Amino acid sequence: MTAPNPTAAHPRRFRLQARGALQDARLRQALDRARGGFVAKRAHAVAGRPDFEALTAAAAQIKDDALERMEDHLQRFESQVIARGGHVHHAADAQAAREAVLEICRSRGAHRVTKGKSMVGEEVGLNQALEGAGLEVTETDLGEYIIQLAGETPSHIIAPAVHKTREQISELFAQHHGTPPRGEVAELVDEARSVLRERYLQADVGITGANFLVAETGTAVLVTNEGNGDLTASLPNVHVVITGIDKVVPTFQETCTLLRVLARSATGQELTSYTSFFTGPAAEADGEGPTDYHVILVDNGRRAIRDSEFRSMLRCIRCGACMNHCPVYASVGGHAYGWVYPGPMGSVLTPLMLGLDQAPDLPRACTLNGRCGSVCPVQIPLPDLLRRLRERQYEGGIVSVRYRWGTRLWGAVARRPWLYRPLAALGARLLGWAGGARGRVRRLPGAGGWVAARDLPTPTCGGTFMARWRRGERP
Ligand code: SF4
Structure with a gap:
């Protein structure tokens, strides 16, 4: 259904990849720096919009309605594109998407391609296909350009090189551009800009993604902060x-x-710095711009998701907030997830697109703390979807014997409050005792994974959550 991952990473190897990431001090440093910025900026923006919650409810409803009538909207979109002189291609899967783009490039005698950031492009393995066919591909989004030089895949859906430190990027540029190492971010940006400007001018084909497709006008809407999308779309023919x-x-x-x-x-x-609207090839009155315009509409499992109990996942507008607020993503980064979509949204999407057996650990790579669901701007119930995937795994027998019996035991205890309460109180006391004066547990027999990469804080005095709740204490 989808392209193989070009790197050795794979969602099936999540545990191994996560373990490796936890030992990578540079990665932790880069993730810590970036994450704090994203979380604070979102919080500030949301605080400045008191009706934000209502706005997210409206956004969720818009997406639900659009998904309900998706086929009608797609038909309308297509007829509008054609009426304006463009072409629409339908790709049922990754291979069809790659072939459609390759055919356009071949038939136009293209040699050089510039490409804006496109997660669907990553999903279908577009770069590998284009390069395999002898085309020179240049990513024009700065983050994508960095990871292209590094021979890596994106580790975040809006900040593909979030896992790289400034020092690593400086080394990479020096190695590929033959320039001296730079100490300042602005110098690195200038250097990339001067390289990319040449590539824009040489390109035969420009490929971009789209954040939204407007059915009533046949418009592809693209948001960027670098303006690279406009240059990629408008300079080649x-x-x-x-x-x-x-x-x-x-x-x-x-x-x-x-x-x-x-x-x-x-x-x-x-609003992002650039919000671009593409509606067909350049008109005569425009004087310049591409004369040939194509839209590749990729299904690749989306219709099947729409027709399933996981439809709400297709509301996703790829903002990245769920991963920015996820403690698991913050600890292991995006590459550990082994495919294009990381974090909570990836933990739902990847098993749905590749198959649960291909990503058995992802639905469980979650503490169910609920933050992802609470920050999602289209109110996707991510924790519920992850729980449903876990149920499917359980019902389908895609769990270990240890997990199955552990879950049964847990269920038996949790359903009996008279048993659960004293056991929880005993557990809290034992953890407190194990943590001693340090207040942190470093060894946990039978559940070593919880303390393998960090110390577990011991419960503070005051007993279990239930006991404190009964006493009227509220967080
Ligand atoms: S927060 Fe919601 S919309 Fe944003 S990437 Fe995650 S699932 Fe998608």
Whole structure:
């Protein structure tokens, strides 16, 4: 169904990859720096919009309605694109998507391609296909450009190189550009800009993604903060948009609501620096711009998700807030998840797209703390979806004997409050005793994973949560 991951990472090897990530001090340093910024900026943006909760409810409803009538909206979108001189291609799976783009490049005699950030492009393995066919591909988003030089995949859906420190990027540029190492971020940005400017001018085809597709006008909407999307789309003669069918919304008005929650949730901005609208090839009156315009609409399992109990996952507008607030992502980074989509949204999407047997650990790579669901701008009940996937695993026998019996035992205790309460109180006391004066547990027989990479804080005095709740204490 989907392209193989070009690196050795795979969702099946999550545990191994997570263990490796936990031992990578540089990665932890880079993740800590970036995460704090994302969380604080979102909190500030949301605080400045008292109706944010209502806005997210409206956004969720818009996406649900759009998914309900997705086929009608796609038809309308397609007829509008065609009416304006563009072409629409339907790709049932990753291979069809790759072939559609390759055919466009071949038929136009293209040699050089520039490409804006596209998670669907990553999903279908587009770069590998283009390079395999002898095309020179240049990623134009700064983060994507960095990881392209490093030969890696993105580790975050809006900040692909979030796992890299400034020092690592400086080394990488020096190695590939033959320039001296730079100490300042602005110098590194300038250096990348001067390299990329040349590539824009040389490109035969420009490929971008799309955040939304507006059915009423046939417009592909793209948000960026670097302006690279505009240059990628408008300088070559051919512009190809590759995107998922789930991006379609009926009107501009609804798109505006989604844009409002997207930017605030992703980068804490009211609106991204660039919001670009592409509606067909350049008209004669434009004087310049691509004369050839194509949209590749990729299914790759999306219709099956829409028709399942996991439909709400297709509301996702790829803001990244769930991973920015996830303690698991914060500890292991995106590569540990082994595929294109990391963090909580990836822990749901990856098993749905690749199969539960291909990503057995992802639904369990979660503490069910609920933060992802509470920050999602389209109110996707991520913890519920993860729980449902766990149920499917359990019912389908895709769990170890130890897990199965452990769950049964836990269920038997949790259903009997007269047994659960004293056992929980005893557990809290034992943990307190094990932590001693340090207040932290470093060894936990039978549950070593909880303390393998960090110390577990012991419960503070006052007994179990239930006991404190009964006493009227509230967080
Ligand atoms: S699941 Fe929600 S929070 Fe996560 S990326 Fe998608 S829209 Fe954003």
